[in-house]
Amino acid sequence: MRVGIVGGHGKTGRAVAAALAVRGVESVALGRSDQPDLAALAGCDAAYLVAPNFHPDEPAYVASALAACERHGVGRVVYHSVASPYLPAMPHHLGKARSEDLVRRSGLGWTIVQPAVYLQNFDLTRPLLVPYDVHAPFGFLDLADLGEAAATVLTEDRHEGATYELASRTGSVADLAAGAGTSAERVEVGPDVPEGLRTMFAYYDAYGLPAGTLVLRALLGRP
Template sequence: MMGNGTRIAIVGGRGKTGRAVATALEAAGAETVPVGRAEFEDLAAALRGGDAVYLIAPNLHPDEPAFVTTVLEAMREAGVGRIGYHSVCAPYVPSMPHHLAKAASEDLVRRSGLDWTILQPCAYVDNFLPGLRAAAPRLEVPYDADRPFGLVGLEDLGAVAARVLLDPSHIGATYEVGGRSLVTVRDVAVAAQRVLGVEVELVVTSPDEWAAGPGATLDPRERDWLHAMFSYYEGHGLPCGSATVPAIVGRPAHDLDTLLRHALV
């Protein structure tokens, strides 16, 4: 596996996902370069001289395929031939527009002529941390708290991303990245209660209640897309396979207690 001397640009590198990927890459000896909105004024210049790009589009981007096309074109201009694309678990879900945008973007990456690897992570355990860090810990979700999810920790996702970017044997592969096992939001609340040693309030509403309440302040497109996502979660959760982390990193994904203990204690 490569490492020392490898330079990898992370598009979206200043967000929580990008920082997790950078931490894992740097631990393996690679140099990372965060690329954000400011660098898009001359994206090819920002990418030039690098060995690879890890591409994370902004959350709920209104036109992710166009965003991905811009990055792919800049990579060709800069002479960077290796890309890791950050997609999503279950990209082809017709009821979720932002998932469909990632499915279309995966197709662009596969037909780009570049050496590619695609990661399809589930939602993050880390997304629940703000509520759990409150003085009165609380989890609030606008969907069924007992549906199954393959929730993964950012630490594990970063470790997978670093491995696939630094090892050419992963070129041409698509990996679904879930946590150690399927869990529910209620499981997260129970684990957090064990770790914190205090009661964790679990508040469950419906997608429609969310849209009429907190969601009403959002941009209408973002509100509609999130409402569609919460409605899908209400009916189906988001199961995701658990085999990728141990197969690529060489250890099991962290369990809920371990992830929450690292973040909260």
């Protein structure tokens, strides 16, 4: 089996490639530019699709990748969405919700994964300073768990047509800090922070981003 990873040079793509390698599955990493060279999808049995962060038109990006999959005979695709894609307050989440719709109507065999916030976004060796309520509820996902879940759905037939929310644990940033023996504090964002990030932080401040762990435990067959 051969898997093309669109967005394979980022931390997500590397985690997926590493998990596939453990299973003896060959993967090829494709770039994350606005128009990545997708010719390398030729000869791939499946594709894992990750769009660049805060892409200005993710549905167009995904549509292009889906067309390339069809053109090169890739029979199945796993789309990397986000936990709670339909959030009108966050335009980049809505872009993923629209992209999910494109994937479902693509005619390809598909699976959608909806990852929670990465645990690796937090440096637990020092006090955590975040621009939102440190007690807001979150689902957190370990990159190694993401890679293993992605490898599972890419290499097994029984996941076609499924949408999986993925989180390794639940809690708050304050809980993460306490577990690591450090502290967590809410700080104000500076004037140079892009509007998309400001919107996201404001949503986190009010609601967090909860996600459950049961699906991931079922996929991996372990706690």
